[in-house]
Amino acid sequence: MVTVYTMEFERAHGKKPRGKGHWAFWMGRDTSDINAAHWFTGLYSEAAKQAKAKARELGHTVVTVGS
Numbered sequence: 310m311v312t313v314y315t316m317e318f319e320r321a322h323g324k325k326p327r328g329k330g331h332w333a334f335w336m337g338r339d340t341s342d343i344n345a346a347h348w349f350t351g352l353y354s355e356a357a358k359q360a361k362a363k364a365r366e367l368g369h370t371v372v373t374v375g376s
Contacts, residue, residue: 321376326357332356334363334372337369340373347360357374
């Protein structure tokens with residue numbers, strides 16, 4: 310199971326992530342290195358699914374949405 314953390318996004322934008330866009334996800338909780346982000350385009354719900362699949366592939370149990 311992979312958990313998606315949205316706290317940083319919510320703190321920065323005042324709402325939960327949703328809609329269409331370019332979404333950055335970090336494998337784990339450390340979002341300090343932009344070059345370590347994995348980018349997905351489209352609806353947030355689909356991007357989150359893709360990020361979770363990538364996390365499983367890489368052996369992670371947590372992903373964090375970028376703000």
